[in-house]
Amino acid sequence: MSASAIALNRFGLGARPDEPPPADPQRWLLSQFDRYEALPAPWQARARTPALVEVWLAQQRAVRRAPPGERAGIREAYVRQGRDEYVSAVGARATSALQASAPFVERLVHFWSNHFAVSVDKLAVIGMAGSFEADAIRPHVLGRFEDMLLAVVQHPAMLLFLDQAQSVGPTSFFAMRGGGGGAEGQQNRRGLNENLAREILELHTMGVRSGYTQQDVTEFARALTGWTLPGDGFPGAAGTPTFRFVPALHEPGARTVLGRTYAEGGEQQARAILHDLVTSQATARHVASKLARHFVADEPPPALVQRLADTFARTGGDLPSVYRELVTAREAWQATAAKFKSPWDWGVSSLRALGRQELTPMQATTLMNQLGQPVWRPGSPAGYADIAATWAAPDALLRRVEVAQRVASQAGDAVDARALAPRVLPGTLSEATAGAIARAESASTATALLLVSPEFLRR
Structure with a gap:
């Protein structure tokens, strides 16, 4: 395989008949950082996350107020609308890939969207999956890993997919009052949910068998309580149109995760844990392994993984620095086409x-x-x-x-x-x-x- 073919097909999304092979393949790839569009034309007509959250909240309010016999119909209508939004977003993604003038960066969008995966077979997510990629992944693909991670775990699609919106601290103010009343959909929330904490550790940052314990998962889940979707009914809750922190749901007290203790600090407690996860060697190696596997070989060369991990750690997770290390690595330019296309x-x-x-x-x-x-x-x-x-x-x-x-x-x-x-x-x-x-x-x-x-x- 020639260097031009590698640039077009291994790093890019495939050659087009009107596209001449790049004379300097490495420079062509790196120059795409300057022409990448975070929100290209096919995405611009799509509903953004704040509007989709409003649709979700309206459905929640309607279900709560409706007689029991009408609630199933309201949920079904929400799912139908969500399916329409999903199909439209798939079209935007595909057309963006076909038209991409920065196909290497577009491929990276797809890579990170799969790394931080949500799945629309959980119907609550179906209308927001496209906005998850548009608003949590695309703006951060050329930024810092920590910023992308935070955008991902605070996005409504992830909060719903991993049931974080249902998690309540066992001795939180809300739980101690019996969990009655409250905001949209709060009435049925009972107990701690560990899904988001577990997947952040296992999939998003450190990786499986990287040294964390079940106790670390539980403590991290307690720190994450209070991270939820917008809505009304909780005085003192702060946030944005797509995310809020609710002190009444948060488990009070210090938390110890991976041997480090984090003082009570509301939302900042979980943010501090996320920051330390990003700076761990295990996260650097996990991210490096996945990038090398995607771009080079199913069994990535250990020396390349180490160099990518070192770059990630040295730069604090600066993603363009890691990509540059990948693009200039001799292992990435081996003539053998080792990767089978998905x-x-x-x-x-x-x-x-x-x-x-x-x-x-x-x-x-x-x-x-x-x-x-x-x-x-x-x-x-x-x-x-x-x-x-x-x-x-x-x-x-x-x-x-x-x-x-x-x-x-x-x-x-x-x-x-x-x-x-x-x-x-x-x-x-x-x-x-x-x-x-x-x-x-x-x-x-x-x-x-x-x-x-x-x-x-x-x-």
Whole structure:
């Protein structure tokens, strides 16, 4: 694989026929930091998080006030509206990927959205998944890891997905009063919920088997009590249109996490713990391992992981510094295409190769459902796996063949796959693949063969 092909396909989202191979691949990648748009045109028409929170709160109020027999219908209407918002956001994501002038940074958006995964099979989240990526991930992808982490754990989608909005300190003011009355949806809140604390430790920062204990999870969960969505009914609650800290829900007292004690400090107590998690060596190594796995190999080179971790730690989690270390690493430019494309990668790169500039929201949603990687629906806080074994099964490959045939048929004679192949796979096309394309019985068959070729399936 040539350096140009690596830049376009391994770091980027796939070459387009109108896009010349970069003369200086490393410089081309790093220059994208200056032209990345945090909110590109396809996203600008989408509802932002504050408006979606208002929809959620209106539903909560309506359910609380309605007779019991009408509450199910109100919830169903909310889910229908959420599905419409979800489909529209999937369309915005796909079109942004097809049009991206900074495809390396756009890929990083997708990487971090999967690292901090929410899943719309939890229906309360379905209307907010797109705004989670737009408002918690996209603005911070070229910033500090700590800022992104804070934006993620305070976003309503994450608070709902991991049930943080239901967590109450066992001896908090609210619990000691019996939990009666209160704000929107508070009536059924009982007890401490550890989901967010556990996933921050296990998935978002330190990683599994990194030395934390169940007691650390519990203590961190107690520190996080009071972190919830906006609403009314709690005097003294402070926050923003999308997040608030409610002192009445917060478990009082000092907390000890990973051997360090944090004095009572309201919202600042959990913020202090988050800061120390970000600066831990375990977090640096966990983040470095995931980046190296995504961009280099399923089993990333230990020396590269260490250099990325060292850069993360030295810079306090400055993400562009870590990306620069990755882009300039010799291991990232090995000619072997070690990474098998996920369905999302393959779908986007196939359409980019054919010159597509946009998909309708329903087309984008249907495509990813058919390929087996529904957008923002991994079914787990761990997100989608990033290794070949997950995506290279025979039934998954058959789905790609079927999609390749369909999109190639739609393109018809407008695409000359013999001319297209060397443009989208510069310096990579094998003689066997070139020969198969040349011998194809029709233009659409030749295009389909290109899209399911071994070279195109990997990056």
